[in-house]
Amino acid sequence: MPGLTTAPRFPQNIPTHPLLIVNYALVKSGDRGEVEKLWKAATELGFWYLSNHGIDEVDDMFDVYADALDLPLEEKMQYEQGDSGNSYGYKARGKIVTDKNGTLDTSEFLNVAQDDALSYPRITYRSYPPTINEHMGDVIVPFVQNSLAVCTTILSIFEQKLGLPKGELLKRHSPTELNGGEARCVKTPPNADRAGIGAHTDFGSLSMVHNRLGGLQVMPPNSDRWYYIKPLPRHAVCNVGDTLALFSGGILRSNVHRVMPPPGEQAKYTRYSIAYFSRPGNRIVLRALSNESKIIARAALRAPACEYEPGTTAGEWTARRIRNLRLKSREGWIASQGTEHDGVKERTTV
Ligand SMILES: O=C(O)CCC(=O)C(=O)O
Ligand SMILES: [Fe+2]
Numbered sequence: 508m509p510g511l512t513t514a515p516r517f518p519q520n521i522p523t524h525p526l527l528i529v530n531y532a533l534v535k536s537g538d539r540g541e542v543e544k545l546w547k548a549a550t551e552l553g554f555w556y557l558s559n560h561g562i563d564e565v566d567d568m569f570d571v572y573a574d575a576l577d578l579p580l581e582e583k584m585q586y587e588q589g590d591s592g593n594s595y596g597y598k599a600r601g602k603i604v605t606d607k608n609g610t611l612d613t614s615e616f617l618n619v620a621q622d623d624a625l626s627y628p629r630i631t632y633r634s635y636p637p638t639i640n641e642h643m644g645d646v647i648v649p650f651v652q653n654s655l656a657v658c659t660t661i662l663s664i665f666e667q668k669l670g671l672p673k674g675e676l677l678k679r680h681s682p683t684e685l686n687g688g689e690a691r692c693v694k695t696p697p698n699a700d701r702a703g704i705g706a707h708t709d710f711g712s713l714s715m716v717h718n719r720l721g722g723l724q725v726m727p728p729n730s731d732r733w734y735y736i737k738p739l740p741r742h743a744v745c746n747v748g749d750t751l752a753l754f755s756g757g758i759l760r761s762n763v764h765r766v767m768p769p770p771g772e773q774a775k776y777t778r779y780s781i782a783y784f785s786r787p788g789n790r791i792v793l794r795a796l797s798n799e800s801k802i803i804a805r806a807a808l809r810a811p812a813c814e815y816e817p818g819t820t821a822g823e824w825t826a827r828r829i830r831n832l833r834l835k836s837r838e839g840w841i842a843s844q845g846t847e848h849d850g851v852k853e854r855t856t857v
Contacts, residue, residue: 517721517737518771524725524734526552528742532559535660545661546668553747553760554725554736557715560657560743564650565717568781571642572692576617576779578636586636588618590833592826594689595620595632600696603832605705605765614695614703614766621688624651631685651690654783655682658713661745662785669755670802676754679791680712687711687786687825693766695722695778703766703778709748710828711786711821716744720769720778725762735770750787750821756795756807789822 527548533541548555576583586597598616605612619639622631627643634640639647659677666676680686687710695703703722716723718738726733736744752761768774787793797804 514720514776515772517735517773521770522732522734523737524552524554524727526554526556526736526744528556528558528739529745530558531561531657531660534664542664542668545664549665549747549759551760552725552727553752553762554764555745556739556742557657557745558739558742560653560715562650562653562657562717562743564646564653565741565781567642567646568650568690568692568717569719569779571638571646572617572781573694573779575636575638576615576692576694578638582636583615583617586617586634588829590830592830593632594618594687594825594829595623596635603705605702610701610705612704613699613701614693616691616693618689618691619647619651621651621655621682621690622685624648624690625682647690651688651783654690654715655688655785657715658783658785661713665751665755665759669758669796670800671796672799675796675799679754679787680785681788684788684790685822686788687784687821689784689786691782691784693778693780693782695766695768697775697777699768699774701768703768706763706765708752708761708763709746709784710750710825711748711784712751712754713785714746714748715783715785716746717781718744719780720773720776722766722769722773722778723764723780724767725764728760728762733765733767735767748784748786750793750824753793754787754796754803756797756803756805757810758803758806786825787821789820789825791821793819793821793824 527544529545530541534545583597588594588596588598595618600613600615601611603612619635620632624647662676662680721735721738723736724733725736747759747761749761751759769778795803795807797807
């Protein structure tokens with residue numbers, strides 16, 4: 508895929524935010540120091556680089572999704588996700604408001620549901636463009652399985668560190684129950700003059716993004732400035748999302764981020780990023796797991812009330828966030844942003 512693997516280097520002279528580099532192979536083997544580093548990253552900034560993740564399908568994912576997103580718009584529109592709160596399928600450019608002035612986004616998404624990938628060739632929710640189907644078996648399914656395995660390891664570490672009984676967090680992310688997990692490609696055009704994706708927190712539990720070009724930015728806690736995150740070859744950028752912040756009573760941090768045009772010379776290139784989102788089972792009720800953990804109970808007392816209504820399930824929550832995103836209104840923009848803005852504002856650490 509021309510232009511994807513070779514790009515000008517990330518410029519040296521722009522402010523970036525350093526992230527801790529967590530070595531997944533060490534974390535998996537139970538290395539104490541590496542586990543502590545992961546915990547520090549997840550509770551303080553909520554973002555970290557993940558090295559040695561062993562997800563070998565990343566380059567192929569860029570190729571397969573780029574082929575699908577390079578189809579003519581009318582073909583892609585046959586797979587449009589619609590306005591009902593469904594995330595899977597194609598999201599065209601300009602469907603999402605990125606700020607309070609109603610500025611429209613520049614990004615296209617193609618989202619493949621984890622449930623569709625894992626049930627393939629049986630359709631769980633919907634069909635996808637032929638390029639995606641052709642590579643479901645050799646690229647997308649192994650990518651999803653490997654990403655899921657990485658997230659499961661990380662969730663089991665969080666489960667222990669949060670003082671939860673074994674399985675309490677993992678059972679809320681069971682891949683055998685319908686859930687919101689998905690594999691996404693974000694495509695933004697060259698020479699863009701505005702945000703690809705506006706400021707947001709992620710809806711789900713864990714996100715893992717693979718980047719070649721810059722553009723992802725983070726606003727650190729207690730700051731009002733945006734900083735680029737520099738892509739590092741073969742490193743994923745991982746972050747905590749809202750449902751994990753909520754389950755943990757605010758101990759795990761779901762931090763605000765956005766996608767801007769790539770910096771310097773990189774701005775002249777089309778940007779593709781590949782992301783995997785781990786989300787709870789659709790029927791799981793969203794609440795701080797205070798009854799299950801004293802550590803979470805203590806933290807939840809200090810965290811302000813969350814915006815979630817009692818009894819909201821993860822499925823309803825994701826659908827509502829997506830519907831709000833697609834509302835071309837200021838109200839939609841405000842409602843779509845997530846916990847960082849209206850909910851778990853004061854973060855707590857243990
Ligand atoms: O493209 C990226 O680097 C990040 C994408 C992102 O934040 C998202 O899809 O939620
Ligand atoms: Fe995001």
